[in-house]
Amino acid sequence: MNNSLYIYLLLLGDNSLILGHRLSELCGHGPNLETDIALTNHSLDLYGQVRSYYQYAAEVKGEGTEDSIAFLRNERQYYNVLLIEQPNSDFAHVICRQFLWDAYHLPLMRSLMKSKDDQISAIATKSEKEASYHLRFSSEWMRRLGDGTEESHAKLQAAFDHLYPYSFELFKETEIEKEMKENGIGANLSLIQTEWKKTTESVFEEANLKLPDTPPALTKGKQGIHTEAMGFILAELQYMQRAYPTMEW
Amino acid sequence: MTQKEISLEEQFQARIDRGESIEPKDWMPEKYRKTHIRQISQHAHSEVVGMLPEGNWITRTPNLRRKVGLLAKVQDEAGHGLYLYSAAETLGISRDEMFEQLHTGKAKYSSIFNYPTLSWADIGTIGWLVDGAAIINQVMLTRTSFGPYARAMVRICKEESFHQRQGYEIMIGLSHGTPEQKEMAQDALNRFWWPSLMMFGPKDDESPNTEMSVKWKIKRKTNDELRQQFIDITIPQAEYLGLTVPDPDLKWNEERGHYDFGAIDWDEFWQVVKGNGPCNKERLAARNKAWDEGAWVRDAALAHAEKKASKNVSKVA
Numbered sequence: 001m002n003n004s005l006y007i008y009l010l011l012l013g014d015n016s017l018i019l020g021h022r023l024s025e026l027c028g029h030g031p032n033l034e035t036d037i038a039l040t041n042h043s044l045d046l047y048g049q050v051r052s053y054y055q056y057a058a059e060v061k062g063e064g065t066e067d068s069i070a071f072l073r074n075e076r077q078y079y080n081v082l083l084i085e086q087p088n089s090d091f092a093h094v095i096c097r098q099f100l101w102d103a104y105h106l107p108l109m110r111s112l113m114k115s116k117d118d119q120i121s122a123i124a125t126k127s128e129k130e131a132s133y134h135l136r137f138s139s140e141w142m143r144r145l146g147d148g149t150e151e152s153h154a155k156l157q158a159a160f161d162h163l164y165p166y167s168f169e170l171f172k173e174t175e176i177e178k179e180m181k182e183n184g185i186g187a188n189l190s191l192i193q194t195e196w197k198k199t200t201e202s203v204f205e206e207a208n209l210k211l212p213d214t215p216p217a218l219t220k221g222k223q224g225i226h227t228e229a230m231g232f233i234l235a236e237l238q239y240m241q242r243a244y245p246t247m248e249w
Numbered sequence: 250m251t252q253k254e255i256s257l258e259e260q261f262q263a264r265i266d267r268g269e270s271i272e273p274k275d276w277m278p279e280k281y282r283k284t285h286i287r288q289i290s291q292h293a294h295s296e297v298v299g300m301l302p303e304g305n306w307i308t309r310t311p312n313l314r315r316k317v318g319l320l321a322k323v324q325d326e327a328g329h330g331l332y333l334y335s336a337a338e339t340l341g342i343s344r345d346e347m348f349e350q351l352h353t354g355k356a357k358y359s360s361i362f363n364y365p366t367l368s369w370a371d372i373g374t375i376g377w378l379v380d381g382a383a384i385i386n387q388v389m390l391t392r393t394s395f396g397p398y399a400r401a402m403v404r405i406c407k408e409e410s411f412h413q414r415q416g417y418e419i420m421i422g423l424s425h426g427t428p429e430q431k432e433m434a435q436d437a438l439n440r441f442w443w444p445s446l447m448m449f450g451p452k453d454d455e456s457p458n459t460e461m462s463v464k465w466k467i468k469r470k471t472n473d474e475l476r477q478q479f480i481d482i483t484i485p486q487a488e489y490l491g492l493t494v495p496d497p498d499l500k501w502n503e504e505r506g507h508y509d510f511g512a513i514d515w516d517e518f519w520q521v522v523k524g525n526g527p528c529n530k531e532r533l534a535a536r537n538k539a540w541d542e543g544a545w546v547r548d549a550a551l552a553h554a555e556k557k558a559s560k561n562v563s564k565v566a
Contacts, residue, residue, distance in 0.1 A: 024307045024320055028300035029535065031543025033327050033334075040324040047317050054313075067312045091546045147556060148549025155545065240311035240369060247427055249311035249369070249419075 013053030020046035071241035083166035092159035099138035107195035146207025168216035273339035293333035294358035363526030370437035376416015
């Protein structure tokens with residue numbers, strides 16, 4: 001088995017899984033029906049990506065299924081970044097988290113479309129379209145909230161102050177990411193960061209956001225060390241598989 | 250009523266009797282308009298409140314395939330809410346006014362959603378029974394006299410029948426699964442059977458709206474006829490699953506060509522309608538919370554749109 005490729009697929013898939021989960025918590029509770037439908041759509045897109053990554057990961061590993069990978073790992077074996085697991089504190093946090101991620105996800109998918117690994121390239125090609133309209137949606141909402149009312153601006157700034165320091169982890173290259181980049185399978189994160197900066201800076205400006213002067217957050221999500229929120233996410237996510245092991249549904 | 254109004258009303262009834270579709274700008278009796286606003290908005294509210302009991306299991310689905318299926322289903326319900334609110338808006342009421350009626354408890358929605366979803370089998374059972382009952386009502390409504398409502402129903406029915414099959418497929422999996430899964434399925438059927446029968450509303454002789462509704466072709470069958478139709482369709486499905494419907498009086502009546510069934514607990518029905526069901530308060534609280542917490546978001550979107558519009562105007566000038 002190619003263990004590096006397996007872990008790389010988890011690094012990609014786990015972000016979509018946990019963000020999909022966070023967005024799915026909002027289904028039925030959005031500020032209006034239109035945004036409810038849109039955010040559920042994002043969640044559905046992300047779960048579609050998760051299934052592709054995990055099905056391929058199971059093939060690479062030569063054992064397990066998309067479901068055993070999604071539901072039966074322990075917390076330390078999930079490799080999503082900490083930005084993604086931040087709670088849905090309010091709509092400003094939801095949009096800001098989404099935007100910081102989308103601005104990374106789109107260039108990542110564009111880069112992975114050129115991956116030497118055909119499966120990854122195929123998944124990226126499909127996901128690129130989704131990432132592109134997700135970014136359009138979250139950028140528009142960043143502008144709306146930033147420019148809308150005093151209250152919305154204050155809430156967005158507060159969400160931004162909290163979330164922005166977590167975005168640095170997206171670009172902090174792990175050993176596995178380095179290896180994948182070098183053999184032409186993975187993306188070059190410093191190039192992704194350049195794209196991310198270009199996209200985000202113009203939106204921050206239009207949304208009248210002031211960059212927080214806090215340093216990058218101390219993060220080890222990609223090493224499987226999470227926030228306290230993660231255990232609760234997994235408690236819900238894994239409930240059925242843990243309570244009724246080995247059953248078909 | 251003046252002579253002119255009488256003749257308008259006669260002409261209107263003649264159109265209905267000829268099976269013509271009534272459109273929003275056509276003349277209609279005030280009571281027809283009000284009845285439709287009430288019924289369509291209640292229907293829309295049912296879709297939106299109905300998202301909550303099923304949404305309760307989205308984060309806990311047993312696998313990824315079911316996750317995607319359930320998310321898409323609940324999203325469809327939001328879409329149905331949108332079409333229906335739009336259909337009601339053609340009669341001169343705004344979506345915000347309808348929400349206001351829902352949030353203050355003035356408007357009703359289907360009582361079935363005031364029951365809790367306690368296990369994964371409840372999600373299958375809701376798809377099978379609740380969507381199944383809804384389809385029976387709604388297929389009839391695709392031929393209802395008010396055009397926008399009938400057209401919304403055509404689209405909604407297609408999606409509902411997909412939901413019903415999806416729910417039944419969950420039940421097939423459970424009832425052919427382990428003893429624990431089968432028990433879960435039976436327990437869900439026990440809890441949802443009677444509330445599903447109540448979805449068709451009170452018995453005909455106690456239903457104040459039925460006569461007018463039939464005259465105006467809002468409804469083409471009575472509550473009791475629809476309920477019987479549902480039971481006749483559903484019993485063979487339960488038998489196929491190997492599950493027992495919790496009604497000792499249920500038996501096939503050869504003479505009638507229908508199933509006979511036991512007495513419905515109408516006290517429970519009216520309790521839930523009046524707001525004392527197991528989850529009435531929670532459902533309304535969840536809707537109010539989403540609405541109140543979304544207020545600043547909606548305000549921001551409006552303010553931004555207005556600023557943009559005024560910038561465009563000054564550019565043109």
